Amino acid sequence: MNTNLWWKLLLIAAVLVLFTLAVIPGVLFQEPIRRGLDLKGGTHLVMRVNVGDAVRLEADQAMEQFKSQSTKNSLPMPTTRRINDSTFLAIPPAGVTAGAYDRLVADYKNQYDVSTTPEGAIQFRIKPVSVSTIERDTVSHVVETIRNRIDALGVTEPLIAPESNNRVVIQLPGVDDPARVKDIIKTTAQLQFRLVEGTSGTDPQSTLNTVPANMKNDVDILPGNRENELGQAVGTEFYAVRKVVPVTGTDLKNARVQKGRLNEPVIGFSMTTDGARKFGDLTGNNVGKQLAIVLDNKIQSAPRINSRIDDQGVIEGRFTQQQAADLALVLRSGSLPASLTTLEERTVGPSLGRDSIRQGVLASLIGFIGLIAAVLVYYRGAGINAVLALLLNLVIILGMMAYFKATLTLPGIAGIILTLGMAVDSNVLVFERIREELREGKTVTASIQQGFSRAFGTIIDTHMTTIISALFLFQFGTGPIKGFAVTLLIGLFASVFTAFFVSRVIFDMVYKPSDRPKEISI
Amino acid sequence: MQLFVNTNYNFIKWRFAAIAFSIVWVLIGLAFYARRGVNWGIDFAGGANVVLRFRDAVPLDRLRADLADASIQQYGKAEDRAVLIRLPMQKREGDYAGLTVARLNRDLNPESATGKVDLNFRGRDQITDLLYTADPDRKGTIDAAKQYYSTIAQNVINKRSELGIFRSIDQATSAPGVTAGMAGVLRDKSFVGSFNVLNQETVGPQVGKELQGKAVWAVILSTLAMGAYLWLRFDVMFGGAAVVCIIHDICVSLAFLGIINGEASLNIVAALLLIVGFSINDTVVMYDRVRENRRKTKTRMPFEDQLNHAMNQTLSRTILTSGSVVIVLIALLLFGGKVIHEFAWILLIGVLAGTYSTITIVPAVAIAWNNVTGRKRDIAGPGSRARVEETPRSEAPTPRKRKAV
Numbered sequence: 001m002n003t004n005l006w007w008k009l010l011l012i013a014a015v016l017v018l019f020t021l022a023v024i025p026g027v028l029f030q031e032p033i034r035r036g037l038d039l040k041g042g043t044h045l046v047m048r049v050n051v052g053d054a055v056r057l058e059a060d061q062a063m064e065q066f067k068s069q070s071t072k073n074s075l076p077m078p079t080t081r082r083i084n085d086s087t088f089l090a091i092p093p094a095g096v097t098a099g100a101y102d103r104l105v106a107d108y109k110n111q112y113d114v115s116t117t118p119e120g121a122i123q124f125r126i127k128p129v130s131v132s133t134i135e136r137d138t139v140s141h142v143v144e145t146i147r148n149r150i151d152a153l154g155v156t157e158p159l160i161a162p163e164s165n166n167r168v169v170i171q172l173p174g175v176d177d178p179a180r181v182k183d184i185i186k187t188t189a190q191l192q193f194r195l196v197e198g199t200s201g202t203d204p205q206s207t208l209n210t211v212p213a214n215m216k217n218d219v220d221i222l223p224g225n226r227e228n229e230l231g232q233a234v235g236t237e238f239y240a241v242r243k244v245v246p247v248t249g250t251d252l253k254n255a256r257v258q259k260g261r262l263n264e265p266v267i268g269f270s271m272t273t274d275g276a277r278k279f280g281d282l283t284g285n286n287v288g289k290q291l292a293i294v295l296d297n298k299i300q301s302a303p304r305i306n307s308r309i310d311d312q313g314v315i316e317g318r319f320t321q322q323q324a325a326d327l328a329l330v331l332r333s334g335s336l337p338a339s340l341t342t343l344e345e346r347t348v349g350p351s352l353g354r355d356s357i358r359q360g361v362l363a364s365l366i367g368f369i370g371l372i373a374a375v376l377v378y379y380r381g382a383g384i385n386a387v388l389a390l391l392l393n394l395v396i397i398l399g400m401m402a403y404f405k406a407t408l409t410l411p412g413i414a415g416i417i418l419t420l421g422m423a424v425d426s427n428v429l430v431f432e433r434i435r436e437e438l439r440e441g442k443t444v445t446a447s448i449q450q451g452f453s454r455a456f457g458t459i460i461d462t463h464m465t466t467i468i469s470a471l472f473l474f475q476f477g478t479g480p481i482k483g484f485a486v487t488l489l490i491g492l493f494a495s496v497f498t499a500f501f502v503s504r505v506i507f508d509m510v511y512k513p514s515d516r517p518k519e520i521s522i
Numbered sequence: 523m524q525l526f527v528n529t530n531y532n533f534i535k536w537r538f539a540a541i542a543f544s545i546v547w548v549l550i551g552l553a554f555y556a557r558r559g560v561n562w563g564i565d566f567a568g569g570a571n572v573v574l575r576f577r578d579a580v581p582l583d584r585l586r587a588d589l590a591d592a593s594i595q596q597y598g599k600a601e602d603r604a605v606l607i608r609l610p611m612q613k614r615e616g617d618y619a620g621l622t623v624a625r626l627n628r629d630l631n632p633e634s635a636t637g638k639v640d641l642n643f644r645g646r647d648q649i650t651d652l653l654y655t656a657d658p659d660r661k662g663t664i665d666a667a668k669q670y671y672s673t674i675a676q677n678v679i680n681k682r683s684e685l686g687i688f689r690s691i692d693q694a695t696s697a698p699g700v701t702a703g704m705a706g707v708l709r710d711k712s713f714v715g716s717f718n719v720l721n722q723e724t725v726g727p728q729v730g731k732e733l734q735g736k737a738v739w740a741v742i743l744s745t746l747a748m749g750a751y752l753w754l755r756f757d758v759m760f761g762g763a764a765v766v767c768i769i770h771d772i773c774v775s776l777a778f779l780g781i782i783n784g785e786a787s788l789n790i791v792a793a794l795l796l797i798v799g800f801s802i803n804d805t806v807v808m809y810d811r812v813r814e815n816r817r818k819t820k821t822r823m824p825f826e827d828q829l830n831h832a833m834n835q836t837l838s839r840t841i842l843t844s845g846s847v848v849i850v851l852i853a854l855l856l857f858g859g860k861v862i863h864e865f866a867w868i869l870l871i872g873v874l875a876g877t878y879s880t881i882t883i884v885p886a887v888a889i890a891w892n893n894v895t896g897r898k899r900d901i902a903g904p905g906s907r908a909r910v911e912e913t914p915r916s917e918a919p920t921p922r923k924r925k926a927v
Binding site: 038046048153175176177178179180182320321322325341342343344345346347348349350351352353354355356359360362363364366367368370371374375377378380410411414417418420421422424425428429432435436454457458461462464465466467468469470472473475476477478480481484488 | 523524573575615616617619620623624637644645646647648651655679680682683684686687718719720721722723724725726728729736737740743744747748751752755788789791792795796798799800802803806807810814835838839842843845846847849850851852853854856857858859861862865866869
């Protein structure tokens with residue numbers, strides 16, 4: 001054998017070793033082939049971040065700020081009204097012109113387009129640039145918060161990524177209780193501490209009637225649970241709470257499940273230094289009043305303030321152990337700045353994933369055996385060559401997947417066996433060509449040489465067309481189909497190598513040109 | 523073993539019959555679509571799919587009463603006791619599959635209201651929490667204890683996956699590692715609910731519409747890309763013929779989908795995209811040979827004969843290249859399971875259509891192209907365009923150096 005051939009053999013051996021090592025679990029990789037959601041079980045979610053919430057919040061805050069600044073600057077307080085998410089009106093009281101507020105309005109002109117309506121009201125509209133900044137910040141904040149929550153759940157290898165159109169894609173392999181995880185992700189967890197005015201009642205109107213007249217515009221009516229003496233829920237109770245939110249969930253340092261008086265689960269929280277100061281002021285100045293603990297616009301409880309509290313507190317509610325634990329988790333990981341809407345969900349339970357693997361592997365094995373049988377019958381000696389190339393091809397595909405950390409999906413399994421089928425195509429092209437050359441009366445060596453070189457262009461073309469469509473497939477697909485495209489691409493590259501290079505080396509070894517072989521089994 | 527050696531079929535003669543056959547086939551498919559409409563899967567139509575496996579007989583009446591607007595059908599074999607529930611598209615976005623599952627859980631598993639953990643419905647974390655809170659093995663409240671119980675909980679879930687569904691609590695307590703203490707806790711505080719969720723999917727109206735658009739564009743653009751590549755590698759005629767050939771293969775496959783009333787899903791689009799790239803392969807092989815012959819032969823030969831000759835030369839390859847993939851596809855079709863069944867069908871039909879169109883549609887297009895562009899029959903050999911009529915048209919190819927084809 002000449003040196004050239006030795007080098008080629010060495011290369012093949014190196015490839016074989018390198019990829020075999022990658023495939024054996026525990027040698028190079030603990031889990032060489034990562035299974036996709038459809039095989040492992042898990043959840044794929046696409047959520048829309050309702051960025052309008054955050055924009056609205058911004059407008060609301062500016063609106064409140066404008067009112068309080070008017071009072072501070074001894075101007076008459078305008079009435080305000082929000083028109084849409086990003087626009088609000090400040091209507092000066094009768095007899096006052098919009099011009100009186102000019103000095104205040106100037107401060108808003110950076111962020112707002114300000115104009116005066118024909119009716120003499122000042123219209124504030126958040127500038128489009130600012131809107132898109134708010135939207136972008138909101139989405140990245142949402143991604144960050146969801147990541148915190150997922151990490152706290154201990155999901156391994158999650159994927160949480162922002163997408164265009166204010167969307168977030170979340171992939172959670174191995175999650176087997178999607179309902180709970182979705183709850184945890186979607187809970188806005190906006191915790192607020194707000195003072196209660198008037199007395200609570202069974203319907204919103206009667207509650208509002210108990211609020212002093214000058215406060216009526218400054219309260220929101222929010223629902224909570226009504227309980228009887230035994231602590232059982234017996235309906236909805238409505239509370240009037242002040243619009244001003246002095247302390248929020250962002251002031252929390254920690255939250256965890258504790259046992260309440262009746263051994264029921266409650267959530268104990270502690271405040272940050274800053275939060276403790278605010279909380280101390282709030283409770284210290286309002287001893288005797290009720291303080292509502294509002295979670296996502298629902299009153300959890302409204303205890304009476306007995307004394308000043310600084311940095312510790314307890315949220316009571318009607319929680320089960322699991323609910324309390326989940327709530328503590330979302331409070332710890334921070335609130336979402338906007339609500340989420342599910343656009344797409346694909347969840348595969350662990351048992352379906354298991355069935356899929358079993359069937360996919362079985363079908364592939366049978367297909368593989370069928371392929372081997374077919375080439376051996378049709379090409380005899382040369383068939384062995386094709387089979388060797390095929391086995392190496394399989395090792396390379398699996399090894400490449402391990403190195404690239406590619407994910408194996410059910411269509412991906414189909415993709416592997418399909419590329420093996422296509423790899424045989426390449427062998428067919430070469431072998432048929434060799435047969436043809438032989439029929440023309442050429443020598444074995446010349447036929448092999450001609451067969452390979454003539455088939456080369458065709459093989460490249462057939463691979464290129466499939467590679468092009470695999471690229472479109474990759475671009476088009478999500479999840480399982482992307483996995484399919486990846487295995488196809490890897491397999492196609494591997495098959496050029498095996499069908500062309502490896503198979504040639506094997507021929508050259510068996511039918512050494514120096515021996516001047518007279519016959520070839522093909 | 524060798525098949526198709528020294529064949530001399532006159533493929534060209536059959537081309538009009540073949541075109542007629544393809545048209546009839548596609549018309550049949552269209553008729554099926556016209557009668558039943560397109561069976562859009564939730565990927566494109568939007569909506570929700572839920573697949574449940576039941577512990578006992580499927581409570582069909584109960585499900586139908588509960589979910590009035592859903593279609594409910596058996597999933598897999600009857601003894602699997604599994605159903606596929608399909609909810610039509612809703613106008614608004616929302617977690618419809620999740621809500622449906624939650625509702626069924628409330629209605630079919632009254633025990634869940636008692637706070638017991640449903641071993642057929644819940645996941646590892648809840649079982650871990652249950653065991654960790656009760657702590658029958660006195661591991662304390664350290665992280666190692668959570669780890670310990672979590673491993674056992676995973677074993678329980680694995681056992682469930684293996685069995686498909688727990689039919690009794692004893693099956694759950696027989697999972698590896700479950701101690702007597704834990705079994706006690708499980709008996710006390712958990713139950714085996716009436717169903718297990720195999721799969722749940724929701725596709726909102728917006729995503730469905732987007733996927734539809736993306737799918738159509740992906741197929742169109744990949745077809746054009748293929749035409750462009752072959753135009754660059756070969757010539758404009760072959761690029762055009764390839765595009766026609768791909769459109770043919772896709773139409774034939776889609777017609778078949780209509781005939782079997784298959785569901786238009788993402789997997790089907792994946793199959794179509796693969797057909798675009800793969801079905802053209804044997805055409806490339808054949809046309810490659812036409813080109814090679816043109817370079818080698820000096821004699822002018824009518825274009826029809828060139829094509830016919832090349833097709834006969836490459837016939838065994840044309841059939842074998844598809845053959846090996848067909849072997850694999852049949853295996854996938856028979857043993858691959860429900861999820862990829864239709865995917866395998868469409869690929870199989872597409873690949874067969876690709877082979878068929880190579881020896882029928884492509885020559886038809888090439889000949890038509892040749893006639894239209896006025897090059898008539900002879901384009902073999904350099905500078906030969908002037909004397910078109912010199913070589914008499916013959917049934918059998920007459921290359922100068924007659925090879926053992």
